[in-house]
Each structure stands twice: as C-alpha cells, then as structure tokens.
Amino acid sequence: MRSDRSASWQARVLLPGSWRGASCVLLSNAGYHVLVDTGMPHEAHLISKALEGCGLHPQDIRSIIITHFHVDHVLNNSLFPGSEIYASQQGYDWAMALYSDLQDNQNWEKLALKYYPETHDYDRSQTHMEKLRKIALRWWDPKRLGSCSQFRWTENHALPEGLQGLVTCGHVPGHLSIIVENSEQPTFVAGDALLSRDHDADILTMIPVNRKLFEADRKQILSRAGRILPGHDQEFAFAGS
C-alpha cells in the first residue's frame, strides 16, 4: 500500500455497540475501506443500510478485520466475498473448537471448561454457560465466516498501513484491538477488550477467558488519550490515565 495513507484513517461507527449487539466500525483512508467486525445475521440489513449512508456497497470494502470470532462479531463476513479478512488464526481455531464442543449434548458443560477455565469463579456461572450454549446453537454458522482463501492471519500478515493490531487476549485467545493512528489522537477500536465505558457487568456476552489479563487489557487501552470505540457501548473520548 502507498505510504501516504498512514496518517489519515477516518473511523466511523456503522453499528453502535450495545448490550445486545457488537459495534461495527468503518475505517477509511483515501478510498481504501476497512470494516472492523461484521455483527450477527439479523443485522445484515443494518450494515448494508449504514454502508449505503456512506455512499458504499459491500464490494467497496477491501478488507475486514475481525477482533475475535464470537458470534456477535463475525457472522456477516459472508456479505463480503471479495474482501480479504484479517484475523488471528489462534482466535479462529479456538472459536471453531469451542462452538463445535458446545454442540455436544452430553458433555458440553465439561468441555466448555477447557475454553473458560475460570467459569466457576463467577456468580451465576451456570447461567453464563447456558446462555453461551443457547446463543451458539441458535447462531453459530461457519459458512457465514467467509471462505478460507479470504483469510490473512495476523500472526504472519501485517494490517493495512497505519493500522496497528494490539493483542488483547484476556477476553478470548487471539483477541485483537485496533489502534488507528491519525494526526490528532489515536482511535482505539477495542472490541471486547473493553466491553463498555464503565464496568462491564450487564453486557450480554461471555465472561473473560482470563480475568487478570482482561483487566490488564482494559487498563492498557485506557492508558493513552484518544477516542475509544468499545465492543458493546457508545464511543467516548478519554483523556488518558
């Protein structure tokens, strides 16, 4: 990519994050458009409409970046068959295995502990796990992830110039937050490393894989001044801590 792109990415929120849906963010730089996360199947028309509002069609999206493969972040990749998809292979493998084990009627509860070993540290852990399984059975569909040939694993591919991936793997292994450098303050597309502005208890999403790391990830994102786009909340400006 030409090096003059590095200083002028613009970030626009296409779908604002909320307790029931993940944020979906459009990054644009000199006609190069990147989508961070793609939402759930029932949000497909909202994404198309929001893109239209920006004068864009799905085929204008050159690249997708996936923060992680939880169902609420990734299930409209298939709307963009011409885009390259940047994501962590570690995160992909983890989610494929998790969602496959959750289909196991007999053993799913025991198997889920492989992925969420701290489950029983939480109140209402049973409810959390049942919710995770219910969502998995209802929505998980690997066909909506896009085709294998589209993937560019971030373990060995750099993101488009001017975008930096920050590994924030407390939420799930391989989770990526995106730092968008521009001439003023950086924008942080946090994904679920920072679910919401204040603390995160009411978000309809999973407990972290590693609570200590999750708290460190959040702190790291909030250590610098900038514009912050959480995974499940409205954006906010932060002065740094």
Ligand SMILES: [Zn+2]
């Ligand atoms: Zn998540």
